Amino acid sequence: MKDAKQKTKNKKILSSIANWILGLLIVFLVGCQIQIIRSRSANYDVPSLFGYSFMTVLTDSMADNKENPSQSLDVGTGVIMQKVPASSIAPSDVITFYSEELSEAANMKLVVSHRVFEIIQAPTSATSQGFFAAKKDEEYSLDNGATWQLSDSAMQSAAPGKTVHFRLISDRDNSVVAHQIPTYSESGAGAYEFFACGDNLQAQTCKNYPSGSCSSTTRDPVPEKYYLGRIVYHSNALGGFLSMAQEIWFIPVCCLVPLLIIAVSSLVDLVKIERAQQSGVDREILLGLNAAGIDFNDERAVYLFSEKQRYKIELRESMQKEKDAEKKRLLKEMKKKRNAGKMEDAS
Numbered sequence: 001m002k003d004a005k006q007k008t009k010n011k012k013i014l015s016s017i018a019n020w021i022l023g024l025l026i027v028f029l030v031g032c033q034i035q036i037i038r039s040r041s042a043n044y045d046v047p048s049l050f051g052y053s054f055m056t057v058l059t060d061s062m063a064d065n066k067e068n069p070s071q072s073l074d075v076g077t078g079v080i081m082q083k084v085p086a087s088s089i090a091p092s093d094v095i096t097f098y099s100e101e102l103s104e105a106a107n108m109k110l111v112v113s114h115r116v117f118e119i120i121q122a123p124t125s126a127t128s129q130g131f132f133a134a135k136k137d138e139e140y141s142l143d144n145g146a147t148w149q150l151s152d153s154a155m156q157s158a159a160p161g162k163t164v165h166f167r168l169i170s171d172r173d174n175s176v177v178a179h180q181i182p183t184y185s186e187s188g189a190g191a192y193e194f195f196a197c198g199d200n201l202q203a204q205t206c207k208n209y210p211s212g213s214c215s216s217t218t219r220d221p222v223p224e225k226y227y228l229g230r231i232v233y234h235s236n237a238l239g240g241f242l243s244m245a246q247e248i249w250f251i252p253v254c255c256l257v258p259l260l261i262i263a264v265s266s267l268v269d270l271v272k273i274e275r276a277q278q279s280g281v282d283r284e285i286l287l288g289l290n291a292a293g294i295d296f297n298d299e300r301a302v303y304l305f306s307e308k309q310r311y312k313i314e315l316r317e318s319m320q321k322e323k324d325a326e327k328k329r330l331l332k333e334m335k336k337k338r339n340a341g342k343m344e345d346a347s
Helices: 002-042 100-106 204-208 236-245 250-292 299-346
Strands: 052-056 078-082 094-098 111-121 130-134 138-141 156-158 163-168 177-180 192-197 220-223 227-235
Touching: 002 250, 052 227, 052 236, 078 094, 078 236, 094 192, 094 220, 100 204, 100 220, 111 163, 111 177, 130 138, 177 192, 227 236, 250 299
Parallel strands: none
Antiparallel strands: 052 078, 078 227, 094 111, 094 227, 111 130, 111 192, 130 156, 138 163, 163 177, 192 220
């Protein structure tokens, strides 16, 4: 009997823990939904959570990376971006940003993910230098193309107002681009600007550029204010999940399922308790019938005795509940008096 009571007690504890966990899960999901909704307005409609943003690739601008297929971002791929400081971005990183140029051409707000080719940093003071960096497969020139130096991706200093030329080693004749180091201003002190391009120069989005196509000189100028984050993970499976998660029914269903589990679990527990109590009552009545020597064939006698016993049991349980309630009340009052006495002693 003692083991049965202990098992029942353990089941109640486990059930209570499970309900608490499911309840906390619901609160967490609702909190995540609120954070996602709030973050969209300040993040160009890209949902953000705990410093990470999530997005599904909608264009082929980063698809078919022949040099490194594992970095290809095909249409439908899910990506996770981390909002690291702009100073942590290095050439060759793939960043996500709001494209002002493509948005104007498409007449809608467009957020894209492209690879960083060059980086320019404005001077931090009126007397300091500016900085620049480029991919390792690029060369740069500080004398209008007279001489070229191989890039090592590290930041190099240059005078404010200086024009730096860059070109790809693999296509020196057709890939020259030029970026100017900004002069100092208080509002733009130390600000970064990234120059990015998609890996796929035959992408559909290339039609939205003024030239109508992409080439080895195509660059997206990305002021620091338009930078959203660096891609830290991507997969097709994540893309399928994000597509489903963006459906209007996803979060409500995720909240309703735990609630349904809690409701069903509570109902099952109530049914079990009710059955256990009924079984105990029936057993007690049966023992009483045997002790009283009542003939089980005498239905009237059995019925009258059973109803009388059932009433006694209900009355006994009701009195026990009242006693338990009174005991709790007295214990509560005693606790209050003890606390009051401690406060008097302290004063």
